[in-house]
Amino acid sequence: xxxKQHYTALYNESIEKIVTDRYQIDNQIDSLSDNRFGITxxxxxxxxxxxxIQTFLDELKQIDPGQxxxxxxDIHITVLSIISCYDGFNLETISIPDYVxxxxxxxxxxxxxxxxxxxxxASSSAIMLQGFTNSNSLDDxxxxxxTNFTNSGLEESIDKRYSINTVHATVARxxxxxxxxxxLIEILEKYRNFDxxxxxxxxxxxxxxxxxxxxxxxxxxxxxxxxxx
Numbered sequence: 001x002x003x004k005q006h007y008t009a010l011y012n013e014s015i016e017k018i019v020t021d022r023y024q025i026d027n028q029i030d031s032l033s034d035n036r037f038g039i040t041x042x043x044x045x046x047x048x049x050x051x052x053i054q055t056f057l058d059e060l061k062q063i064d065p066g067q068x069x070x071x072x073x074d075i076h077i078t079v080l081s082i083i084s085c086y087d088g089f090n091l092e093t094i095s096i097p098d099y100v101x102x103x104x105x106x107x108x109x110x111x112x113x114x115x116x117x118x119x120x121x122a123s124s125s126a127i128m129l130q131g132f133t134n135s136n137s138l139d140d141x142x143x144x145x146x147t148n149f150t151n152s153g154l155e156e157s158i159d160k161r162y163s164i165n166t167v168h169a170t171v172a173r174x175x176x177x178x179x180x181x182x183x184l185i186e187i188l189e190k191y192r193n194f195d196x197x198x199x200x201x202x203x204x205x206x207x208x209x210x211x212x213x214x215x216x217x218x219x220x221x222x223x224x225x226x227x228x229x
Contacts, residue, residue, distance in 0.1 A: 003130070003132055003166060003167070004130075004132075006166065007119070007121040007130045007166075007168075008121075010121050010122065010123065011120075011121040011122055011192070014121070014122035014123050014124055015122065015185060015188070017124045018122075018178065018181055018184070018185065019181065019185070022124070023124050023125065023174055023178065024124045024125040024174065025125070025174050025175065025176060025177065026068070026125055026126075026173050026174060026175055027175075028211065029068050029173060029175045029212065030175065034210070034211065035087050035088060036085035036086055036087050036089075036210060036211045037085055037086075037089045037091075037208065037209065037210055037217070038081060038082070038083040038084050038085035038086065038089055038157075038208075038209060039082050039083045039091075039094075039099065039206065039207065039208050039209070039221065040078055040079075040080070040081050040082060040206070040207055040209050040213075041078075041079040041080050041082060041103060041145070041204055041205070041206050042076040042077060042078050042079055042204070042205050042207060042213075043076065043077040043079060043115070043201050043203075043204060043205070044075070044076050044077075044203075044205065045075060045076075045077070045115070045117065045169070045197070045199055046197070046199040047072075048197055048199075049117060049196055049197030049198075049199055050072040050075060051072075052117075052196045052197050053072070053075060053117070053129065053169075053171055053196055054072060056120070056171075056187075056191050056194070056196070057069045057070070057171060057172065059187050059190075060127075060172060060184070060187055063179070063180050063183040063184065063187065064178060064179045064180060064183075064184060066175065066176050066179065067172055067173065067174055067175055067176065067178075068172060068173040068174075068175040068212075069171070069172050070170065070171045070172065070212075071215070073215040074212070074213045074214055074215055074218075075169055075171060076169060076213055077115065077131060077167055077168070077169050078164060079138070079141065079142065079145070079204060080142055080145050080146075080158060080164065081157070081158070081164070082099065082145075082149065082156050082157075082158060082206075083155060083156060083157055084157045085209070085210065085211045086157075091208050091219075093155070094154070094155055095154075096206075096221050096222070098152070098154055099154065099206065099221075099222075100206065100221075100222045102145070102148045102149055102152055102154070103145065103204070103206060103222075103224060104224065104228065105144075105148055106141060106144035106145045106148050107141065107144075107204070107224055107226070107228045108228050109228075110137050110140060110141045110144070110226070110227075110228070111135065111137050111227070112137075112200055112201065112226055112227050113133055113134065113135065113137045113138055113141075113200070113201040113226065114133065114134040114198060114199070114200050114201070115131050115132070115133055115167060115198070115199060115201060116131070116132050116133075116134075116195070116197070116198040117129045117130065117131055117169065117195075117196035117197055117198075118130055118131075118132055118193065118194075118195055118196070119191065119192050119193040119194055119195075120188060120191050120192060120194070121168065122188065125173060125174050126170050126172060126173045126174065127170070127171055127172040127173075127188070128168040128169060128170050128171065129168060129169045129171055129196060130167075130168065131166070131167030131168055131169060132167060133167055138167065139165065142164070142165075145158070146158055146159065173212075200226075201226050202225070202226055203223055203224065203225060203226065204223070204224040204226065205220060205222075205223055205224075206220075206221045206222040206223075206224070207219060207220055207221060208221055
C-alpha cells in the first residue's frame with residue numbers, strides 16, 4: 001500500500017463528507033453503558049511528539065470545544081487489535097502469559113522501527129495523524145502476529161473488523177454536530193503536512209482497553225522491549 005496516497009484519498013473523501021454534512025457522530029463516547037472491551041498491542045509516541053499534537057488539538061478546541069479530543073495519555077498507534085472490543089469481554093477468561101508468549105515470539109528478529117507523524121488525515125467520524133515508518137518492519141510484525149495467533153488456538157479476532165495496515169493515530173472524534181466547518185477545515189489544511197515529530201519505538205504495550213483507549217479504563221498487561229533477537 002502507498003500510505004501517502006491512501007491518507008490523501010481518505011482525507012479528500014472525508015472533507016467532502018464534512019462539507020456536505022455526511023460525517024458521522026459517535027454517540028457512544030459519553031454512554032455510561034458502553035461495556036466494549038478487548039486487548040490491543042500498541043505503541044505510544046514520545047513526549048515531544050505528544051506536545052506537538054496537543055498544540056494542534058488546542059487550536060481545534062478553541063473553535064469547537066464540544067468535540068472529543070484525546071489527552072496525551074490516550075494517544076497511540078494500534079499495532080494489532082488482538083481481541084477487538086466487544087460487549088462483555090472478561091479478562092479472566094484468557095491466559096495473559098499465553099498471549100505474552102505469542103507476542104514475544106512474533107517480535108523476535110523485528111528491527112527497531114522509527115515512526116514519523118507527518119500531517120493529518122480524517123475519516124467520516126474522526127481526525128487522525130498520518131504515520132509513516134522507515135521500513136517494512138511494522139508490516140512484518142503484524143504478519144508474524146497474525147500467523148502466530150491464528151495457529152495458537154487462543155481467542156482472537158484479528159482483522160475481523162478490518163485489516164489494519166496504516167500507522168495512524170486517532171486524536172479527535174466528532175461527538176456532536178460540528179459548530180464551525182469552515183474554521184475546522186482551515187485548521188486541518190494548516191496542519192495537513194505538519195511535522196509532528198519522529199521517534200524510535202522503544203516499547204510495545206499489551207493492554208486491556210475500552211473502545212477509545214481511555215486511561216481510566218486501560219490496564220497494562222505487559223510491556224515489551226523492541227529489538228528482541
